[in-house]
Amino acid sequence: MAVQALDLRLAAIAERVRVMVGPATEPISAAAAALAASSSAAVIADEIVQITKAARLLVEMVEACQPEMGEDGSIETMCSRLRHDLRTPLVALKGYGELVLEIAVDEGLDTVSAALGPLLEGVADVMVAIERALPALSRAMTVEEEGDDEPGAISYPTGRVLVADDSQANRDVLVKYLSREGHEVVAVADGLAAVEAVFEQSFDVVLLDMIMPGMNGDGVLKAMKAEPRLRSLPVIMISALDALDSIVCCIEAGAEDYLPKPFNRVLLRARIGACLEKKRLREIELSYLKAMEKELTIARDVQRSILPKAFPAHHALVGHGLMDPAREIGGDFYDFFALDDDRIGVAVGDVSGKGVPAAVYMAMVRTQLRATALFGLSPAECLYRLNDHLSADNAEGMFVSLFYGIIDCANGIFTYANGGHNWPVVLRADGTVEWVQGTDDLLVGVVYGSPYHNATLTLAPGDSLFIYTDGVVEAIDPAEDEFGKHRLAAILAEMVPAEPAGLCDGVLAAVRAFEGGQPHSDDLTCVAVRFLGDGNDASCFEMRIATDITEIGRLVPAVHAYFQRRAISPEVTYSLTMAIEEAVSNVIRHGYGDSHGEGHTITVRVREESDGDQVVAEVIDDGASFDPTAADSQESGLGIGLLLIKTMVDGIEYVRDAECNRLHMIKSHPRSRMLPS
């Protein structure tokens, strides 16, 4: 019973098609016949044959209309397929019709042009008739207005296009259209062939029919989007207007656009053109981004190369600086330089803004500061001159907060001027934290002629200076709480014994931990300087070096300077220096195994004892326990070094204490010591 009822419904639908669409096909047949009779021009002979065939096919399909139920048994699906089938000859008629019209206009074939008008009108009428006979439930759009402007009025880029459509007629029309536009076209008849083509060949845009045997258009789309290499290849879905739901799905799945059937030449041209243009822009953008990244990397390297590599060697002063920019390049900088034997200049600055302008300004500030400072002018005088240079012609409103000071290593007196920079910290040897209060002088580069003032403070042996930029104190945690001066003070107080490098790294680590992985918006720069002291009353030398063999180049001159100041004889200087060098290089080469002691330091102390009758050098390291006094020279493989030490000095003592090796090397100092000059 049910089957019978269904058959009746199908028969009724077939009848509707015959009655409602049939008459509308008549003008098409007439127009096709007129067209065939109007011209024998060779340029359009093929197209006219196709039009004749399509007109005949349309009439046959309507007359012999015999809808069949689909697998899902739904009337709607059946109607949809029927609409799709009936449109196939219409696509050919419209496509070839428009193509012939274009050629006819170009070639001046007036009778042909005249015959095409009724043909194309007929196609539109049949479209309407089909819609009436087989209304789509989900039809949500009206047929796009015919809007054929002058072909070629706008010029679009050309490229390689893949067309995937199971209908031979559609493929032919698209290939003809697109080839005429100057594109290189490859056409395939099903989804699997489309997948194969996009994976094996290179295309600029892909046109995918929605419904194809084997694999549908959306399947091909998904396969393409799953492949990173093909993700940015633009896809245009071809679909009847009533399949809007699936079009929406495809757009969501990454299709660039869709094209309704039957094809409208202007739309087709515009959409393919837009895809190619987008692809071209994306490629330009990518190459531009790559070039920019490369330039930023170079800029960063150049900027890093501006920062001083090492702190000037001095027995009474050690220092370290670090800068961690927020972007590839930043506006922070630090500098340190020796002004004479005992005076060392230290500067930290923060240029307003970030990126390239800040970096360029920063390089300028740093160069001008050095040029001024190396004349030995006082910090205030340097800032005053720098400010006049920078503010004289400063339309951009750039400025720098700049702290510059000079440490006199002979007496620990620190003379400084502060041009609107954060107050640095004095970290006393006993753990007290003091702020180096400013002179309230203005940021540098703002107001021409602005005054700057010198101030002084005295560092005692063991005291450190910590100079930083606001990337430290203005760092925020995920709850937007500020790191602040109080946290900085607390962290520094905990790190009193740390070396300058340890202070800088410790503060950086604390700030980054505080930020909890959030991106930091400002550069972070800090410089730490520790005054070790000596002077005429201080008879002790102390220096810490990294476990790196090149550090010996820094250690030896400092030890020599100490011996010279203490008027130690050349013989003792020679012997003890060699012994220290051998002991330290042994530790560096053998004390830390494969890790080479990265992050560890070796402390070297030298002092006079017994009222100057002997000089004692002490090498302290936290490497593997090793007693050189007990070691068998031959067996340990340290032979010559140990032998040299034993030969050079008069006494050698070793203790293992608090996880450290302490090696004392004692050299008696002959009474014939040189008198201090």
Add this chain to the structure above:
Amino acid sequence: MKITVTRQAGTVIVTVSGRLSSAVADLFQDQLLAELEETPTALVVDFSGLRFITSAGLRTLIIAAKRARNDGYHVHLCGMADTIHEVFEVSGLLRIFVVHPSLEAGLAAAERGVAASTA
């Protein structure tokens, strides 16, 4: 950050609150300078809701101060929290701006035409 702008006779009153960080400083600069296109008789900036300011924010105020000096009016900063005041103090900017304890005081000074820029 939140910026509101009102005009009272010829005086432009800019209220900025929240965090004037580097990330939003350009926005602040664009809005503030746009208000100064048509020369006011005074610029009053109310900081009473401001919790944080970076050097980029200071830069905008310096540019505004320079423009004010060229165009012949004054910039009045009002209602700074202690932390903001400290930034101005450390930067030495108290030398070029006069700071008022409250918006009312700032507006009164603007009305009297009191010099705010000494530089």
